[in-house]
Amino acid sequence: MTKKERFKKIFPILKEKFGEPKAALEFETPYQLMVAVILSAQCTDVRVNIVTKELFKVVKEPADIREMKQETLEKYIKSTGFYKNKAKNIKLNAEMMLDKYKDIIPKKLEELIELPGVGRKTANVVLGELWNIREGIVVDTHVKRLSNRIGFVKNDNPEIIERELMKFIPKKYWFIYSHYLILHGRNKCIARKPKCEICEIRNYCKYNEKI
DNA sequence: CTCCCGATAT
DNA sequence: ATATCAGGAG
CATH class of the missing domain: 1.10.340.30 (Hypothetical protein; domain 2)
Structure with a gap:
């Protein structure tokens, strides 16, 4: 499966799981x-x-x-x-x-x-x-970790990861997809001990194949 | 690359 | 005890 094909499998699963998450930070101005x-x-x-x-x-x-x-x-x-x-x-x-x-x-x-x-x-x-200006993909520690585990990139540099992801992810999904990876990274694909056995996207993840 | 730094999960 | 957390500046 190409990266684009795997993205098209993974995205709907995460969308089903997280929907349209609203901002977690509270503010007025x-x-x-x-x-x-x-x-x-x-x-x-x-x-x-x-x-x-x-x-x-x-x-x-x-x-x-x-x-x-x-x-x-x-x-x-x-x-x-x-x-x-x-x-x-x-x-x-x-x-x-x-x-x-x-x-x-x-x-x-x-x-x-x-x-x-x-x-x-x-x-x-x-x-x-x-x-609603979404010019780039937010690459934080979660997006970095998950992108490498899934097998979308093999790199540690956020800017390079961002460019690689942009190659096969349609622009309209950039912002929301990074948000999904962050949420998934927090509750399931956690840094120390990822819960691969109950992961919804395990079938499309290189990291899971190695376990 | 290193430092900043408290809170939290393991 | 220790790794890790929605990073940025020098």
């Missing part, structure tokens, strides 16, 4: 979503939501972050991990948002990743979530 995604690095959405529930009571726009002391911000976000880096980046991010972008989050990937704390993964999520 677009700026809040960007902050939430920055906080979600190496951290679960559940944890981010616990933190932002309090933080977003006082932070709606970049100006609110400018007025907040960095130490105060650190206390709010401490439990998300990497809190000093994140706090510093969010402060710098707010300054650039105010000075350069006049509070308007840029809609171009190249501009978005210029903002402190915003890399390729974060930018893709923000664009997709806020404006």
